Amino acid sequence: MPNDIRGTPQNWPSAVVFDLDGTLVDSSPDLTSSLADLLAERKLAPFSRLETIGFVGGGIALLVERALRARGVDFTADELAAAVDRYKTIYRGRLTEATRLYDGALAALDALKAQGISTAVCTNKTEALARGIIEGLGFADRIDVLIGGRPDRPLKPSPAPLLDALTQLGVERDDAVMVGDSNADVQCAKAAGVAVICVGFGYAHGPVRDLGANAIIDGYADYA
Incomplete structure (x- = not known):
């Protein structure tokens, strides 16, 4: 992999694809x-x-x-x-009643955009619900591509949603990073041939260190 995904945004690949629930937002x-x-x-x-x-x-x-x-x-x-x-x-009726972006997430998205890095959200939540959250919390302008769950495409851990995101971004799999919080995210990224970072504050069903991600972060502060 040509870039150090653990470094600052200046060293990251051309695109970062985020999971939504448990990764960017606490829903x-x-x-x-x-x-x-x-x-x-x-x-x-x-x-x-x-x-x-x-x-x-x-x-x-x-x-x-x-x-x-x-x-x-x-x-x-x-x-x-x-x-x-x-x-x-x-x-x-309550998509953003108590749902909030995680601390530092918005600043991290801004930092990525400032470096010219493309961003996407790839979630198993339906696109309509995901879009409602992204727009409701005011960060739709920081997201270039939204991939949500739909009946005609397998959900994560299938690589299909992530590969669709990369196609829409126009980015090769070896020039992208997936950021997620679950085994489904890690397995999706691995099957797609994409490096993956896990956040340590999400909804993983077990120790994050056991998921096999390329790196783990405990917050977004170092990337803002």
């Missing part, structure tokens, strides 16, 4: 409250924020499925689809 409060409302409608007990984080990773449909199974709910495919749709409706 767990709004995910948690939306899930609590969904469960309350079904007379089920809510989950804590940390418990909800344990369901994150793989998109909203999997989050809802995991939560219902954890409450011992049996459901058909149609019933699950209806629950997922209802969750999206609830969540859509």
Whole structure:
């Protein structure tokens, strides 16, 4: 790899592709409250924020499925689809009610842009929901490409979303870095042949050091 991804932005590759939830933004409060409302409608007990984080990773449909199974709910495919749709409706109304950018994330994006480095967001969240967060928190102008989950393309850990992001950016895989917080991000990047950095403050289901990233950062301060 031609660049030191652990250095300052001046030494980074031509593009940096970020995961969204647990990487650029802490969306767990709004995910948690939306899930609590969904469960309350079904007379089920809510989950804590940390418990909800344990369901994150793989998109909203999997989050809802995991939560219902954890409450011992049996459901058909149609019933699950209806629950997922209802969750999206609830969540859509509070995308940025308590969701916030992580400390230093905006300054890091500004530093990358100042160096002429392209940026993208690659998330398993649907593009509409992801765009609502990015626009609602006021950093859409710092993101060149947004890749969200959609039915006709596999989600991460498939490399397909990341490769689509690189194609739209016009950047080769050996001149890009993925920044994420989960095993799905690491496996996606590795399958795509892209170097990957993990943040140590996200939603990983286990020790970040065990994910096999090229580097780990504990915050964005060193990159702003």
